[in-house]
Amino acid sequence: MHWLLYIGILSGTFFVMEAITWLTHKFVMHGFLWSLHQDHHQPQPGFFEKNDAFFIIFAIPSFLCILFGSLDKIYWLQAIGFGIMAYGVAYFLIHDVIIHQRFKWFSRSNNTYIRAIRWAHKMHHRHLDKQDGESFGMLYVHKKYWAKVRRDKKLLENKR
Template structure:
């Protein structure tokens, strides 16, 4: 397996996982597996949710592909790497940044990350199975990208803008 092929399979898998996550979230987690996903839409004092089983499912699939992939010699090893990479990004963006399940990463000032947060808050406006919007993780509707940019300036920003305009 060439490095270029391995990188291509990994990146393609990572990109596909965004579509797959959206599809599964919208049609399966808010459908027949709502019994597991519901725990993510209600407040509770527990550090672990039934919804976390989805992480174990995808982690298990990724691990099986990595273990049987002949240390990179088989194409499915790199599919496992792509799934694991997406799962890692998902964990840090969704669980750590958006939901604050670990307190080491505070809210970001980055426009894209703030837009992701707003889209996710839109998704959580309903606590029920139906009526939610915004099922993806990394792809953000352009309307959310405009919101953080249009947010009023903080006092520090206004002061800096005034200072810079005075030469």
């Protein structure tokens, strides 16, 4: 029965990470650490970005929670670490693979969720500086982006 609690903690952590990501993106990445995030909005030549440092920044608490949770048999702490890690994997797949296609593993999708998240991210990236941003989350898509994608899909279907 304890494993259900740990799965709940892992899942809860995963969902809380979306709020943490939103807050971090808006107030840290578009705030005092803009110098690390700027090259993501104003791309430079090369595969790696300074922005990739945020992968390490987010991986550290995950690693420490898993490590100390394992060593001290504090399994709820370990579950938090795995929840952070699961969110990191989802973030990587959505942001780097599907949205920016830094890795050419998948082609563009007609899936409504994928199209809505890509549109929301496109609206975020239309701002080249740290002010006046929008859509700072990653997995949650605001209803205005869903509505736009659904309208476009309906228009396309009506043209056929």
